[in-house]
Structures are given as structure tokens and as C-alpha cells.
Amino acid sequence: METTVYLIVVDGLRADFGKRYFNGLNRWLEEGKAAYTKLRSGLPSDSRPSYALIATGVDGSVNTITSNGSRQRCPVPNIFGLARQKGLRTGGAMYHWWSELFNKTPFDPATDYRQYDLERDIQDGYFYNADETPDEVIFEKAREIRAHSRPHLLVIHPMSVDYAGDNLGGAASAAYRENCIRVGELSHQFIKEVMAEEPGAYFIVTADHGARDQGGHGGDSDEERLVPCWLLGPNVRPIGEQEIRDQRALAPTILWLLGLDIPPHMTVPPLTHLFH
Secondary structure, three states, X not given: OOOOEEEEEXXXXXXXXXXXXXXXXXXXXXXXXXXXXXXXXXXXXXXXXXXXXXXXXXXXXXXXXXXXXXXXXXXXXXXXXXXXXXXXXXEEEEEHHXXXXXXXXXXOHHHHOEEEOOOOOOOEEEEEOOOOOOHHHHHHHHHHHXXXXXXXXXXXXXXHHHHHHHHOOOOOOHHHHHHHHHHHHHHHXXXXXXXXXXXXXXXXXXXXXXXXXXOOOOOOOHHHHEEEEEEEOOOEOOOEEEEEEEHHHHHHHHHHHOOOOOOXXXXXXOOHHHEO
């Protein structure tokens, strides 16, 4: 049986807000249907370096993506390309920086917002460039991609939480809290739908970085760097651990779940302890 992995990266979601407001996932944790840990993101705690770290398992000192202004293709092998090279299908509903990192740069919104190319690392992708794009649109595009190509690896990347943290008053704002609640509900609903059709699928719900109460991110505080991580699927151990893990563990964990070899540059071990 083919394994599928769904990775939901909620942009800008702080760990404490995830535990407070992602009620559906936290209920699954209480019911023994999920595992939970916290991850420490890389530095700087900004979006483009975090996307690159999540996908390559190494930080900017190795993958060369050191700021949001790093517009080059990421030269280090990534989870999409490694899966594609082994004949697996990849897809995503994502911010356009993922396309620039792993498909083509610069991004042309006129031609690149919808891509289907089996020779690219993210083979079936919807890429948006408006930060205020509603999360509902992102999840609907993910459903379309899932129906179209049935990827083995599908990444879903909603932006509203980060948009509120950067533009609507920071993590202390009502907008940030409300967007956390809404995207938590959207994530829970999507996972429920897929689980009903694919009981053997794996799900990881996490974030790229956090947010300061007063707004923004990029620094070394726990507010900016600690993000939640829920894992669901076959053989998940129902534990909510207090230890903080390294965000670089995500890439090898995804490859391990897909049954792929972990390349030597990924030196942080996968989160195998969260599975039986």
C-alpha cells in the first residue's frame, strides 16, 4: 500500500496559541489519536528560511537561504525532489516563495500560480502571492490538487495567522486569535475528510515560526521560534511531550514516513520516538 503524507504549515503560528486554540487537534491528542511536540525553528525566524529548513532538514548556513530576500533556488536536496526521484508524486497549495525555492525563480503570477509539471520538484502546485489570500481558498485548492494527482506528499500552507501577526496588531490582537481558531478548524476538517478516505495516511500540522505579541518575528525569543507540531496516522504514540525538538527533524521524519532513504546532509534524526 502506498503511503501518503500531508504536511500543514500554518504560517506564523506560535506554539502556545496552537495549544490554546487548535481545539480539534488537541481533542484528538486527549483521545489518544495524536502525538504532540514543540519544535524550535531556525534563525532567522522568518518565512523563506523556515520553508527551506522544513524542506531540506538544514538551516541557511547549509542551504544558502538566509533571509526573506534570498530569491535563488535552494541548491540542497529537498523532500519534494527526493520523493519525485523515487517515483512518488508531490503537490502543494502554498505561498509562491515555495515555488521560487524548489521549482523556478523569479515567480511570475501571470503564469506560475498554477503549475503541473512532472519534472519539477513540486509537481502539482497552486501558488498564491497575496498574503491576505483566505485560508479557505488554500484548503480548497489542496482538495483540488489531491483529487487531480493524488500526491504522496501534499503540503498545505495557509497564511492568515502570519498576516494578522505582521499587519493586524501582532499575536496579542483579536485578529491573530480569531485566525488561529479558524485555521485550526479548517485543518481539523480537512484531516477528518482525508482520514475517512485514507485511514493509512499520515498528517503533520506545524508552523514555520511564531510571532511577537506586538507583531513581527525574525529573532531568537521563544515567542518567535517555538512552534507546535501534531502528528496523526497509523502507529502514532498518543503522547504530548514537553521536550522541545529541532525543526530540522521534520524533513527526515517525512522521508521516513514515505519509506525513503534519509540523505547524509540531514543530520538531525527523525521523530521516530513519536511512533510505535
